[in-house]
Amino acid sequence: MWSANVTQSEELTISSITASTLAKEFGTPAFIMDQADFYNRAQAWDIALKSAFGAHAGQVYYAAKAFICVEVARWIKDIGIGIDVCTGGELAVALAGGIDPAKIEVHGNNKSVAEIEKAVSAGVGTIVIDSLFEIERVAQAAKKFNVIQGVLLRLTPGIEAHTHESIATAHEDVKFGFSIASGSAWKAIEATRGHSSIQLRGFHAHIGSQILDTNSFDVSAERLIGLLARYRDTYNEELPELDLGGGYGIAYLPGDEALSPTTAMNALAAAVQQNCTHHGLAHPRISIEPGRAIVGPTMFTLYEVGTVKDVTLENGSNRRYISIDGGMSDNIRPALYSAEYTAILANRTSDAPTLSSRLVGKHCETGDIVIRDIELAGDISPGDLLATPATGAYGRSMASNYNHMPRPPVIAVKDGKARVILRRETEADLLGLDI
Numbered sequence: 001m002w003s004a005n006v007t008q009s010e011e012l013t014i015s016s017i018t019a020s021t022l023a024k025e026f027g028t029p030a031f032i033m034d035q036a037d038f039y040n041r042a043q044a045w046d047i048a049l050k051s052a053f054g055a056h057a058g059q060v061y062y063a064a065k066a067f068i069c070v071e072v073a074r075w076i077k078d079i080g081i082g083i084d085v086c087t088g089g090e091l092a093v094a095l096a097g098g099i100d101p102a103k104i105e106v107h108g109n110n111k112s113v114a115e116i117e118k119a120v121s122a123g124v125g126t127i128v129i130d131s132l133f134e135i136e137r138v139a140q141a142a143k144k145f146n147v148i149q150g151v152l153l154r155l156t157p158g159i160e161a162h163t164h165e166s167i168a169t170a171h172e173d174v175k176f177g178f179s180i181a182s183g184s185a186w187k188a189i190e191a192t193r194g195h196s197s198i199q200l201r202g203f204h205a206h207i208g209s210q211i212l213d214t215n216s217f218d219v220s221a222e223r224l225i226g227l228l229a230r231y232r233d234t235y236n237e238e239l240p241e242l243d244l245g246g247g248y249g250i251a252y253l254p255g256d257e258a259l260s261p262t263t264a265m266n267a268l269a270a271a272v273q274q275n276c277t278h279h280g281l282a283h284p285r286i287s288i289e290p291g292r293a294i295v296g297p298t299m300f301t302l303y304e305v306g307t308v309k310d311v312t313l314e315n316g317s318n319r320r321y322i323s324i325d326g327g328m329s330d331n332i333r334p335a336l337y338s339a340e341y342t343a344i345l346a347n348r349t350s351d352a353p354t355l356s357s358r359l360v361g362k363h364c365e366t367g368d369i370v371i372r373d374i375e376l377a378g379d380i381s382p383g384d385l386l387a388t389p390a391t392g393a394y395g396r397s398m399a400s401n402y403n404h405m406p407r408p409p410v411i412a413v414k415d416g417k418a419r420v421i422l423r424r425e426t427e428a429d430l431l432g433l434d435i
């Protein structure tokens, strides 16, 4: 839940800097990021992939959508893993951070021709193709720039992953990829083989997000390998690569258990090996795309309390509403996915008895709730600081300017030093868009 260098004694402290020091220097709300923890998590996935798959390990592609800025792209380059981008904007950040284009993989179910041309001309290693139209578009772009573009086909293996409906991506009724069961995957294979400017290297599947068991990944591997076997049987040649996506779940609440890189990769390696043996196939290179599992636990959000209000409920009980200076503009996940978070008092400790509380934001919406039900100290009052852990993934990256709220900064902390890596938006930034 909390990143490795966070401790809680008198105050919440990260790498020996207290929450109140951070609030004073950088303001609130702010995303506070543990840089060493980010490195460790990214490296842990890389090590787990390599030790589980050995010579058959492909690439860890960090899923930029979880959170990216140019400084984090530089870290990715430094760590040496790859990156998955799904828009021209994410591609621009990855390139600005100096990531080797060969280690960039481009996703998206509706990449524009301009985005495809930008990717191909930048020399990206892989484009993951999502529709028949795109096969033509990528082939054209590759011809135009006189290259042979490596591609994977995104497939839907027909899996109901155990997660929230809006973040499950591999059942049949989704906008992504080509269905294996309906035969559209095979049509895509045939269409791809018709172009000499693209080279089909294998298949991709991403089954969903915040998945905590390994079973669905095993089924995905089984179905993709089944198709590799059919490909071999038909064309008498083997495709060398599978990308089995991201989706590995993390802990948000006390008592939650994350899926560890070692557990996840060892389970996947066993499933891949078993299915390859079953079909008599050579072991393909295996890549993965974790986003949340790398960046999620590395950040917490620091808020300041502005008001406290008691409301009597229909059953006569009391609910305390604690309003903080952010809300659904910096964390939309509770409203979108009923995601649950916890929070702690960050600037001091309290022995006051707890009260049944609701942590809410400052937006003009009843649904602007960060935490629906939480026991918090009864003496929390304006000026206190609260911190919500595990907001690194899909927090700042899904932040909005709703109600003309400037988006919060990201502050990286390392070895007792804190610095801005993504600055706070200002009202001037927002007004700058007006004509």
Ligand code: LLP
Pocket: 063, 065, 066, 084, 107, 167, 206, 208, 209, 210, 245, 246, 247, 248, 289, 290, 291, 292, 293, 333, 337, 393, 394
């Ligand atoms: N690869 C592909 C092709 C993806 O679509 C995604 C996420 C990932 C990798 C990374 O998944 P992760 O390891 O981070 O779970 N906004 C939602 C999550 C949407 C994920 C979309 N795709 C949330 O806040 O839960």
